[in-house]
Amino acid sequence: MSTSPPERYSKALLLSIFLPFAAGYFLSYLFRVVNSIIAGDLSKDLELDASQLGFLTSVYLIAFAASQLPLGIILDRYGPRKTEAVLLLFAAAGAAIFAMAESATGLLIGRALIGFGVSACLMAGFKAFVVWFPLERLPMINGFLLAAGGLGVLAAASPLEFALQFTDWRGVFMALAVLTFVASLLIYFMVPDKAQAQNHVTLKEQIEGLKQVFNSRAFWRVAPVSVLIQGAAMSITGLWSGPWLRDVAGLDRGEIAYVLSFIGVGLLLGYALLGILSDQLNRRFGIRPLQVAITGMVIFLFMQGLLILEWTTYPALLWMVYTFFASSGVLMYAVLSQQFPVALAGRVNTSLNLLVFISAFLMQWGIGVVLKQFSGSSLAAYDPLGYQVAFAGLLVMQVVAMGWYFRAGRGKRIV
Secondary structure, eight states, rough: OOOOOOOGGOOOHHHHHHHHHHHHHHHHHHHHHHHHHHHHHHHHHHHHOHHHHHHHHHHHHHHHHHHHHHHHHHHHHOOHHHHHHHHHHEEEEEEHHHOOOOOOHHHEEEEEEEHHHTTTHHHHHHHHHHHSSSSSHHHHHHHHHHHHHHHHHTTTTTHHHHTTTTSSSHHHHHHHHHHHHHHHHHHHHHSOOOOOOOOOOOHHHHHHHHHHHHHHHHHHHHHHHHHHHHHHHHHIIIIIIHHHHHHSSOOOOOHHHHHHHHHHHHHHHHHHHHHHHHHHHHHOOOOOOOHHHHHHHHHHHHHHHHHHHTTOOOOOHHHHHHHHHHHHGGGHHHHTTTTGGGGGHHHHHHHHHHHHHHHHHHHHHHHHHHHHHHTTSSSSOOOOOHHHHHHHHHHHHHHHHHHHHHHHTOOOOOO
């Protein structure tokens, strides 16, 4: 892959490319977790029970997942600038529809459009950086883009709670619609184009590559534990962390917003530090990235145990450590990419991403179904026992997947 000439690699160029894509990824994460703050308001205003609330919020995830496999072809053919700029228009329209919805159906349509519209925010940024910047700078620049997602979580906490003192959830989503439209314009008009060799991959070739990925034993050794752990983290932090803090920890909305801000901090630190830690441990002591990822995931399993046991003494610390180690699942993308030819790297990542988001969709909805069984049609609060049962069910699946990883890997080495 050719890179830009040194004389063109400047701070101005970096900012003109990085900032618009960072704005898009910031908004995608904000959309993903915003319902954790406004869950109570949504339930009361539109009379949504726990199952309906879980399904409504998780529609974002399944719409996102459905876009992943064709996304690589579209990015290669039309480029990251045009692809993300157009998709963000769908997200802006979805936010506006969500803001004006008077029924659960309207909310579902709006939420699905949002998920579809932000589906390229991470991959488009990665693609643009590969095209424009020297390869040796990509880990740093990619890390900064991921950190923008953590800032989105932070914005969904205390700043959103502050905004809700002046408007309601409808006003928030209308403002997000405007901001998303502006982000689309920034990407389209601010990001420069760069001529590059076209890699025309036919649909048949794309499918053959996917078959190679899904038929790989290396993929299926690692994928189950990575998918279930990332899915659990996304499903809980994206919606049920806020209600858990309300119903189990007994916090009010202001206190919940404060604790949720630490989720953003944990995510920021996890993205920023675990990749660096993995690189340093590998270079200095020969500790493989996979070992770092698995160690972080095991600690994450213990953190989920504390949620199930209703450890609420230091909720901010609990959730910050929870999300810090949840981010270790992201290391699996790099680990798996090294098991396949470079030409398949994009399909490896989008295949894993597809499974992660399907898993998160089913888990987020499933938690709501379980809560409804214990809480009935209650809209104001859910039975704490329901959280214990739902979270324990997720934990059991992850422990089984971790056992599969160790059993399938006997005598085999993976990077």
